[in-house]
Amino acid sequence: MDVMPKWAEVVLVPLISLLLAAILSGLVILAIGEDPIAALKLMIDGALGSTYGWGYTLYYATNFMFTGLAVSVAFHARLFNIGGEGQAMLGGLGVALACLFIPWPHWSLGLLGAIVLAGAFGAVWAAVPAYLQAKRGSHIVITTIMFNFIAAAVLNYMLVNVLRPKGAMDPATARFPEAVHLPSLHDILAPIGISFSKAAPANVSLLVAIIACVLVWLLIWRTKLGYEIRAYGHSESAAKYAGISPVKITMIAMIISGALAGMMAINNVMGEAERLVLNATEGAGFIGIAVALMGRSHPLGVFIAAILFGFLYQGGAELALWTSIPRELIVVIQALVILFTGALDNMVRMPLERIFLALRKEGN
Amino acid sequence: MDFFTLVQILDATVRLAIPLLLACLAGLFSERAGIFDIGLEGKMLAAAFFSAAIASITGSVWIGLLAGIAASLFLSGVHGLASITFRGNQLISGVAINFLAAGMTVLIAQSWFSQGGRTPSLSGAERFNPIDFPGALTTTNEVKAASPLMQVYSELLSGHSLLVYVALLTVPMTWWLLYRTRFGLRLRAVGENPAAVDTAGVSVVGLRYAAVGICGILCGIAGAYLSTALQAGFVKDMSAGRGFIALAALIFAKWRPWHALYATFLFGLFQALELRPDVIEAVIGMKVQGQFLGALPYIMTVVILAGFVGKAIPPRAGGEPYVKER
Numbered sequence: 109m110d111v112m113p114k115w116a117e118v119v120l121v122p123l124i125s126l127l128l129a130a131i132l133s134g135l136v137i138l139a140i141g142e143d144p145i146a147a148l149k150l151m152i153d154g155a156l157g158s159t160y161g162w163g164y165t166l167y168y169a170t171n172f173m174f175t176g177l178a179v180s181v182a183f184h185a186r187l188f189n190i191g192g193e194g195q196a197m198l199g200g201l202g203v204a205l206a207c208l209f210i211p212w213p214h215w216s217l218g219l220l221g222a223i224v225l226a227g228a229f230g231a232v233w234a235a236v237p238a239y240l241q242a243k244r245g246s247h248i249v250i251t252t253i254m255f256n257f258i259a260a261a262v263l264n265y266m267l268v269n270v271l272r273p274k275g276a277m278d279p280a281t282a283r284f285p286e287a288v289h290l291p292s293l294h295d296i297l298a299p300i301g302i303s304f305s306k307a308a309p310a311n312v313s314l315l316v317a318i319i320a321c322v323l324v325w326l327l328i329w330r331t332k333l334g335y336e337i338r339a340y341g342h343s344e345s346a347a348k349y350a351g352i353s354p355v356k357i358t359m360i361a362m363i364i365s366g367a368l369a370g371m372m373a374i375n376n377v378m379g380e381a382e383r384l385v386l387n388a389t390e391g392a393g394f395i396g397i398a399v400a401l402m403g404r405s406h407p408l409g410v411f412i413a414a415i416l417f418g419f420l421y422q423g424g425a426e427l428a429l430w431t432s433i434p435r436e437l438i439v440v441i442q443a444l445v446i447l448f449t450g451a452l453d454n455m456v457r458m459p460l461e462r463i464f465l466a467l468r469k470e471g472n
Numbered sequence: 473m474d475f476f477t478l479v480q481i482l483d484a485t486v487r488l489a490i491p492l493l494l495a496c497l498a499g500l501f502s503e504r505a506g507i508f509d510i511g512l513e514g515k516m517l518a519a520a521f522f523s524a525a526i527a528s529i530t531g532s533v534w535i536g537l538l539a540g541i542a543a544s545l546f547l548s549g550v551h552g553l554a555s556i557t558f559r560g561n562q563l564i565s566g567v568a569i570n571f572l573a574a575g576m577t578v579l580i581a582q583s584w585f586s587q588g589g590r591t592p593s594l595s596g597a598e599r600f601n602p603i604d605f606p607g608a609l610t611t612t613n614e615v616k617a618a619s620p621l622m623q624v625y626s627e628l629l630s631g632h633s634l635l636v637y638v639a640l641l642t643v644p645m646t647w648w649l650l651y652r653t654r655f656g657l658r659l660r661a662v663g664e665n666p667a668a669v670d671t672a673g674v675s676v677v678g679l680r681y682a683a684v685g686i687c688g689i690l691c692g693i694a695g696a697y698l699s700t701a702l703q704a705g706f707v708k709d710m711s712a713g714r715g716f717i718a719l720a721a722l723i724f725a726k727w728r729p730w731h732a733l734y735a736t737f738l739f740g741l742f743q744a745l746e747l748r749p750d751v752i753e754a755v756i757g758m759k760v761q762g763q764f765l766g767a768l769p770y771i772m773t774v775v776i777l778a779g780f781v782g783k784a785i786p787p788r789a790g791g792e793p794y795v796k797e798r
Contacts (some may be wrong), residue, residue: 136576140583188563246777247786249563250723253510253716254770261767269761397567434582434589439575443568451554451565458558 111461122402122409122449124456129444136440142433154426155419163293163308164425167380168392169418170310173317174372175396176414177324178365180405184328185361186341191237191252192369193393194259195230199370200377201266202229204384207284208271218288222374223316230370231363233259238362242355248362256393267386280385290379313375317414320368321407327364328407337361369393391439398442401450417442476616477751479627481744486632487702489740490639491516491694491711495718496725496732497646498690504650504727505683506663506789507555510566511547512691513715514573519544519695521577524591524706525584527598533700536598540699541692547573548688556680559793570715578708589708591699600701603637605630633701635693642690646729659683663787666794676794691715720773723784739769 112120134144155161175192182189189195202225212218237251267279276282293310297303328334340347340357348354372392377384395417402416403409424438448456495512502509519540527536547569554565578589585591608630609615615626650656662669662679670676698714699706717739724738725731745752746765753759776784 136579140579188561190563190567240774240778244778244780246774246779249510250719250777251774254720254774257713257716257770258767258774261763261770265761265763268763394567394571397564401564432582432586434578436575436578436582436589439571440579441575443571443575446564446571447550447554447568451560451562451568452558454558454560455553 112464116460116464118404121453121456121460122404124460125448125453126402126445128456129441129448132444133437133441137433137437140433142431147427147431147433150427150430151419151423154430155422158305159303160305160308161422161426163305163310164422165415165418166293166310166314167308167375167418168421169414170314170317170375170379171372171392172395172399172414172417173321173411174375175369175393176399176403176410177320177396177407178369179396179400180403180407180410181324181328181337181368182361182365183400183405184334184341185337185357186344187238187241187358187361187365188249189234189252189362189365189369190249190397191234191255191259191366191393192396193389193391194252194256195233195366195369196372196389196393197256197259197263198233199226199230199373200384200388201263202226202370203373203377204271204281204284207288207378208281211285212287215288215290219290219312219316219374219378222288222378223371226370226373227367228370230373231367233370234362234366235359238359238366241362242358248358264386267384271384278385281383284378284382288378289382290374292379309380311375311379313379316371316374318411320371321411324368325407333360369396395442398445398449402445475620476623476627479623481741481748481751483628483631484744484747485737485740486628486636487740488743489737490636491697491702491714492718492721492736492739493733494639494642494690494694494697495715496721496736497642497729498687498694499719499722500646500725500727500729500732501659501683501690502687503722503790504663504787505659505680506666506787506792506794507551507680507684507687508562508566508791509551509684509687510563510719511551511569511573511715512687512718513711513713514566514570515544515547515688515691516695516698516715517570517577517709517711518547518573519692520699520710521581521591521695521706523692523696524594524699525581527594527700528585528592528705531598533594533598533600533696536700537693537696540696541689544692544695545685545688548684548691552681552684555793556677556684559795562791562793574709577706581706581708591706594700594704598700599704600633600635600697602631602633633697635697635701638693639697640733643729643733646732650729655682660787663789666789670794670796680794717769720769723773723786724776726784727787742766742768 137144137147155165178192179189203222206222206225210221212221233255237248237255240246240251241248271281272279273282290311294304294306296312336352337357340352344354376388381388399410399413399417403413420438420441424435427433428435495516499509499512522543523536523540526539527533551565551569554560555562581589581591604610608626609618615623650660658669658674658679662676666676698710721732721735721739724735742765746762749762
């Protein structure tokens with residue numbers, strides 16, 4: 109029974125949730141003695157006012173597209189993958205191994221190799237919890253949380269004891285060779301006559317992320333496998349009755365999800381830092397949850413939500429630079445978005461449904 | 473390794489296990505009533521901040537403790553609203569609460585104290601100070617020279633803050649409440665079969681809110697312990713994953729109070745050993761990576777959860793919002 113028209117479901121509910129989160133964020137800024145309007149202006153100026161700002165916004169957005177898609181694919185199979193952070197960390201390890209130990213002749217081949225290895229590492233890190241859920245019945249949420257911590261320990265060990273160059277003090281790998289330097293948006297846009305900031309980290313990975321959005325859309329809505337994933341997500345018993353194997357869907361959905369989260373590393377590790385450091389992910393795996401919820405698990409929604417969060421991230425950094433508002437404001441906004449678009453969804457939906465029911469009665 | 477080192481490690485185990493124990497019992501109440509709570513971490517963090525901040529402002533650790541509990545209860549209320557009243561996803565709500573606490577604590581700390589997201593150092597009446605038992609030795613050198621029995625008495629049993637003894641008392645109290653009272657029976661029933669409880673004319677919503685409330689109080693004490701007893705003040709992200717280790721301990725304990733005590737002390741021991749790599753090397757004759765010890769609780773949880781060492785079966789109605797039949 110659809111009480112609400114589709115446009116209300118897809119646009120109105122998330123918009124109202126977002127508005128509530130924005131109002132509360134504004135109140136938080138007021139409460140700590142700052143001016144929310146001035147803060148917003150500063151954020152817009154810093155994140156969208158120059159190609160430098162855009163370069164950072166799009167760089168962060170690229171991360172969030174990958175992790176947001178990762179969470180979305182799992183959501184379609186009604187699996188909650190909180191492990192994006194750990195999978196992205198392992199993806200970073202894959203990228204580092206690919207870039208450091210294989211002598212790539214050209215960056216494009218290096219990028220392909222890095223995508224494969226990052227995806228494979230992330231996929232393996234998601235496949236274990238998936239297997240344990242499908243075969244042994246352990247709860248995927250708990251296992252993926254645990255795997256985040258284990259991933260952090262693995263990465264710490266690898267960086268401190270194995271990959272750190274001799275004599276170096278900080279736990280990080282050596283710099284990647286020049287051959288795998290990815291072209292930035294400046295390099296890509298210059299030949300077609302658009303001047304873009306040289307210093308900003310947005311790079312060719314953005315295009316990979318957009319391609320990933322399209323591929324995920326094709327997978328979920330235009331293939332048999334996607335249909336099976338969605339069917340399983342809507343009703344496990346019905347899917348089983350239709351001959352869809354729960355083990356297979358759980359495994360495949362989580363492997364795709366983990367691979368997407370892992371692939372984030374081509375942006376932050378290969379594209380920006382050009383070496384693997386501790387905490388390279390900076391919580392992007394968790395922001396994927398907010399992005400997927402806000403984007404209603406649709407690739408187009410994820411794309412838009414990722415850019416919005418990219419804007420928040422870069423704008424928040426600018427705020428921290430120019431005002432006394434710390435960067436943690438973004439974490440609060442992220443929490444409020446997750447709360448209102450995810451957990452308190454019904455709080456917005458129930459009154460809206462009542463309004464639409466009343467309108468329909470009048471119409472009859 | 474001499475006897476004194478062992479006593480020292482056990483002493484550190486107690487100190488480190490207490491916040492895990494309180495958070496674990498908090499989770500036990502919530503999950504036994506059918507409300508999954510992965511927001512233990514956030515509630516502890518919020519309580520740690522408000523305890524330290526209010527204790528620092530008012531100069532009284534007791535007012536600080538109350539403020540910490542109030543902050544934790546507020547987040548419990550949010551979780552209850554999302555997962556009981558509006559029947560939202562309990563896991564997503566927990567994630568949101570963790571981020572809310574992580575962000576808000578730093579934001580408010582910066583606004584109140586301007587010390588880079590921390591509170592001023594606490595001292596004197598702003599902290600829960602160690603309680604020395606009568607006749608207990610207080611300096612390390614004296615204890616080291618004393619007899620083994622005196623070492624245990626002075627180092628291990630005496631010299632903890634009040635909250636340590638309170639936390640240890642909550643274990644039998646939790647057991648009694650859950651298994652020997654009508655409220656406990658109903659609370660466990662509402663986590664297994666809420667429809668049956670509803671049919672018996674008992675409010676499912678009321679019971680679940682009560683459970684979430686108790687969870688908030690215990691998380692509040694755990695957070696206050698972190699910032700006013702274990703350490704002297706709040707620093708950013710000071711809960712450091714303890715809420716998740718508590719969650720792991722809860723599964724390890726299969727949602728039972730006494731086993732929660734054992735599990736949290738085992739995980740506390742790992743944390744204590746992580747701080748003393750020299751002792752491990754001396755005992756087993758080889759170096760163990762610190763990262764491995766740190767990750768051990770998580771690895772063990774995965775193994776336990778996978779049913780390789782006994783089966784951990786959560787409360788049956790856990791995570792499912794209750795919808796009254798019409």
